[in-house]
Amino acid sequence: MDLQPGRVADMVTRARRAEGHVVCHATLRTATPAICRGFADGPDKGRSLARAPGTLREISPP
Structure with missing residues (x-):
């Protein structure tokens, strides 16, 4: 993606x-x-993803 700095x-x-x-x-x-x-x-994966235990699954992007 072409994103602006920051x-x-x-x-x-x-x-x-x-x-x-x-x-x-x-x-x-x-x-x-x-x-x-x-x-x-x-580093925040435990905090940010903890609200969805058991509901996450890994997918390949389209």
């Missing part, structure tokens, strides 16, 4: 504050948007 850091900061996640760019505007692998593997 955009990823801003998305991660906002997701952390909301205790949410960053959506995978390859799944935007699809029927099954997914959590970004880079975000899921980051």
Whole structure:
């Protein structure tokens, strides 16, 4: 994706504050948007993904 400098850091900061996640760019505007692998593997994965135990499954982007 062609993002402005600092955009990823801003998305991660906002997701952390909301205790949410960053959506995978390859799944935007699809029927099954997914959590970004880079975000899921980051240092906050336990906190941000803990609200969905047992409901997550790994998928390959379209």
